[in-house]
Amino acid sequence: MSFGESVEKAFTTMTSTRKIGDLQRDIQEPRPNDPLTTDHGVKVSDTDNWLRITNGSHNGPSLLEDQIGREKIHRFDHERIPERVVHARGAGAHGYFKVFDDRASKYTFAPVLTDSSRTTPVFTRFSTVQGSRGSADTVRDVRGFATKFYTEEGNWDIVGNDIPVFFIQDAIKFPDFVHAVKPEPHNEVPQGQTAHNNFWDFVGLQPESAHMVMWAMSDRGVPRSFRMMQGFGVNTFTLLNASGERHFVKFHFIPELGVHSLVWDEALKIGGQDPDFHRKDLNEAIENGAYPKWKFAIQTISQSKEHAFDFDILDATKIWPQELVPLEEIGELVLNRVVDEFFPETEQVAFCTSHVVPGIGFSDDPLLQGRNFSYFDTQVSRLGINWEELPINRPVCPVLSHNRDGKSRHRIVKSDVNYWPNRKNEGRPVPPEEGGYVEYAQRLDGIKKRARGEKFQEHFNQPQLFYNSLAAYEKVHLVNAICFELSHCEDPVVYKSYIDILNNIDFDLAKAVAIKVNGEVPTKPGRPNHGKKSKGLSQLDFLPKEPTIVSRRIAILITDGFNAVEMQAVRAALTSAKAVCYVIGPRRNFIRPMSGQDFGRGVFADHHFEGQRSTLFDAIYIPSGEEHAKTLAKSGRVVHWVREAFGHLKPIAAVGEGVDFLRNVVRLPGVDLFVPSHNHDSDEVVTSYGVITTGKYSISSAVTDALQIA
Ligand code: HDD
Numbered sequence: 070m071s072f073g074e075s076v077e078k079a080f081t082t083m084t085s086t087r088k089i090g091d092l093q094r095d096i097q098e099p100r101p102n103d104p105l106t107t108d109h110g111v112k113v114s115d116t117d118n119w120l121r122i123t124n125g126s127h128n129g130p131s132l133l134e135d136q137i138g139r140e141k142i143h144r145f146d147h148e149r150i151p152e153r154v155v156h157a158r159g160a161g162a163h164g165y166f167k168v169f170d171d172r173a174s175k176y177t178f179a180p181v182l183t184d185s186s187r188t189t190p191v192f193t194r195f196s197t198v199q200g201s202r203g204s205a206d207t208v209r210d211v212r213g214f215a216t217k218f219y220t221e222e223g224n225w226d227i228v229g230n231d232i233p234v235f236f237i238q239d240a241i242k243f244p245d246f247v248h249a250v251k252p253e254p255h256n257e258v259p260q261g262q263t264a265h266n267n268f269w270d271f272v273g274l275q276p277e278s279a280h281m282v283m284w285a286m287s288d289r290g291v292p293r294s295f296r297m298m299q300g301f302g303v304n305t306f307t308l309l310n311a312s313g314e315r316h317f318v319k320f321h322f323i324p325e326l327g328v329h330s331l332v333w334d335e336a337l338k339i340g341g342q343d344p345d346f347h348r349k350d351l352n353e354a355i356e357n358g359a360y361p362k363w364k365f366a367i368q369t370i371s372q373s374k375e376h377a378f379d380f381d382i383l384d385a386t387k388i389w390p391q392e393l394v395p396l397e398e399i400g401e402l403v404l405n406r407v408v409d410e411f412f413p414e415t416e417q418v419a420f421c422t423s424h425v426v427p428g429i430g431f432s433d434d435p436l437l438q439g440r441n442f443s444y445f446d447t448q449v450s451r452l453g454i455n456w457e458e459l460p461i462n463r464p465v466c467p468v469l470s471h472n473r474d475g476k477s478r479h480r481i482v483k484s485d486v487n488y489w490p491n492r493k494n495e496g497r498p499v500p501p502e503e504g505g506y507v508e509y510a511q512r513l514d515g516i517k518k519r520a521r522g523e524k525f526q527e528h529f530n531q532p533q534l535f536y537n538s539l540a541a542y543e544k545v546h547l548v549n550a551i552c553f554e555l556s557h558c559e560d561p562v563v564y565k566s567y568i569d570i571l572n573n574i575d576f577d578l579a580k581a582v583a584i585k586v587n588g589e590v591p592t593k594p595g596r597p598n599h600g601k602k603s604k605g606l607s608q609l610d611f612l613p614k615e616p617t618i619v620s621r622r623i624a625i626l627i628t629d630g631f632n633a634v635e636m637q638a639v640r641a642a643l644t645s646a647k648a649v650c651y652v653i654g655p656r657r658n659f660i661r662p663m664s665g666q667d668f669g670r671g672v673f674a675d676h677h678f679e680g681q682r683s684t685l686f687d688a689i690y691i692p693s694g695e696e697h698a699k700t701l702a703k704s705g706r707v708v709h710w711v712r713e714a715f716g717h718l719k720p721i722a723a724v725g726e727g728v729d730f731l732r733n734v735v736r737l738p739g740v741d742l743f744v745p746s747h748n749h750d751s752d753e754v755v756t757s758y759g760v761i762t763t764g765k766y767s768i769s770s771a772v773t774d775a776l777q778i779a
């Protein structure tokens with residue numbers, strides 16, 4: 070670790086202590102031999118046998134009087150709470166948020182966004198939307214990206230997604246949408262999938278969802294990692310500055326590692342091979358010190374420009390194209406601590422879009438308005454009315470309100486008044502100049518009716534913009550994804566009608582899908598394609614500045630007789646570049662090196678070939694060694710490993726006899742070393758300078774350095 074890194078690590082550990090310190094009050098760390106007690110604190114002598122009548126050889130009835138047995142069963146019976154009605158499956162971590170300077174003070178007086186001397190503790194929870202708590206991580210779905218900022222002025226929650234738009238414009242449609250996307254009512258099928266009649270039926274009849282459907286069917290729907298996703302607040306919020314001026318704002322998180330996805334075949338397989346892939350990935354990275362990091366950016370529009378665009382800036386099915394409203398990076402979010410216990414932290418954390426702090430406010434975005442009601446309401450049914458007192462949810466600043474009682478109240482307020490006004494001036498309302506929250510005084514003029522604004526009626530310009538902006542291979546993935554999903558819809562009404570929506574986006578797209586899924590192939594475009602593109606929609610626009618292998622998982626395939634000297638050098642180089650290496654061998658035990666190499670009992674393999682799959686790794690390295698290479702070639706499992714990784718365009722490095730093995734397996738003559746570059750534009754395998762470029766990122770420098778060492 071460099072000096073700078075160790076300072077940063079010490080600093081981040083130190084600075085996230087305000088909330089972590091607060092949580093310590095409730096953390097229990099049992100030590101060996103600590104006694105077992107009942108929940109009322111009495112030491113327990115036997116927790117294995119229910120109190121019963123016995124004559125030594127036969128058991129008689131168990132006794133109801135056994136308080137210890139009863140307590141154990143009572144507690145067990147009530148372990149489950151209702152899972153979240155959406156976003157039930159998730160993983161969370163602690164961290165911190167910092168702004169670079171006070172540049173956002175022209176928009177807001179909120180210290181969390183303007184005071185660079187502050188480090189605000191955060192808790193972030195990532196999630197999938199459709200599946201239940203036990204569903205798989207890598208399903209095609211939108212990912213939730215919700216962050217609680219424990220600010221000095223109270224908790225501020227950004228409850229966002231990895232996609233910048235939403236399926237519907239008005240909150241009143243949310244129950245319809247969720248019913249349609251969730252498992253169908255008659256058979257509770259499918260789990261963790263949008264590939265079914267009801268979802269596509271709904272989105273086919275609700276064209277405002279077209280934009281979000283395009284994003285969800287793109288590679289964004291199958292992220293490689295939570296750490297490699299963007300985050301978006303999605304809704305339009307507002308910022309208020311010290312002069313009382315208001316701006317509309319969109320919030321963005323941009324991952325340091327770039328935006329990367331799995332390919333669909335990987336996602337499908339990992340769903341079975343390791344359903345916890347994303348939550349393990351998050352913990353693995355944090356525990357290895359590769360702290361996930363995002364730039365925090367805002368897009369702002371002054372109040373006077375609200376109507377200056379051909380879309381409504383309060384419509385959550387629209388982005389604000391960067392060419393019209395540039396992004397300003399103002400801070401960063403870092404996650405640096407895994408949870409100690411899943412349930413009290415990740416499961417009990419509860420977010421509310423309505424939780425904002427002074428200097429940040431709402432807009433009239435009709436989706437946001439409904440969300441502001443829904444979240445508090447759902448937390449009450451999930452966690453009870455006093456959910457904000459739970460350790461993970463309580464603010465780090467003082468809390469004093471006249472709200473009292475209710476189930477599971479924790480706080481004890483030592484006072485004889487619980488109302489305002491009171492003779493003691495306790496719990497007094499605070500004027501704005503002392504930090505009291507004040508709503509912006511907004512002039513309103515309109516007629517009360519059930520309707521949406523005029524610009525809310527246009528649904529296809531931005532899906533077109535998105536489609537046009539994708540790289541060629543991203544378009545191929547998108548077409549394949551829609552075809553996969555529609556192929557799972559049995560009702561022809563459903564899959565045929567969705568072609569009409571697609572034809573309003575792009576003629577070629579609609580034709581390609583129609584041919585594959587037996588839809589009606591259109592003969593002319595539903596509307597002309599405006600041909601425009603925008604930055605920041607293709608994932609290619611988010612490659613890290615320097616290609617990096619930090620936190621990438623690399624499988625080293627070895628069998629007896631491998632070149633351990635070379636392998637250790639390559640592994641050391643990869644590890645020092647902060648990749649995570651796993652040695653995979655024929656057994657989880659010591660593997661013998663080639664003759665003449667003195668390695669004691671050999672090198673220990675972390676896993677055996679049957680226990681892991683290539684899909685769980687980002688790259689493979691096959692060392693040299695004659696006997697080892699011959700044995701690898703005889704193993705069907707290993708051959709499949711390598712072919713599968715090659716098919717997924719993963720970087721594969723090989724040396725010496727490892728190259729011969731590789732050449733035979735993938736049948737590419739004349740290649741000495743496989744080193745990837747981050748060439749996303751092409752699905753082709755290109756050879757140059759004894760090197761194959763493919764894959765998503767580069768392990769070239771680390772491998773070449775290692776080979777020089779070897
Ligand atoms: Fe929502 C959970 C994101 C629209 C109602 N939502 C939830 C979570 C995320 C989002 C990330 C999980 C939070 C966590 O980790 O605990 N939701 C969004 C985004 C939306 C959106 C980005 C569109 C901009 N949601 C939305 C609407 C409604 C809801 C329109 C209702 C009118 N959402 C809920 C909920 C949930 C929820 C029912 C379920 C569990 C929870 O709140 O805490 O209230």
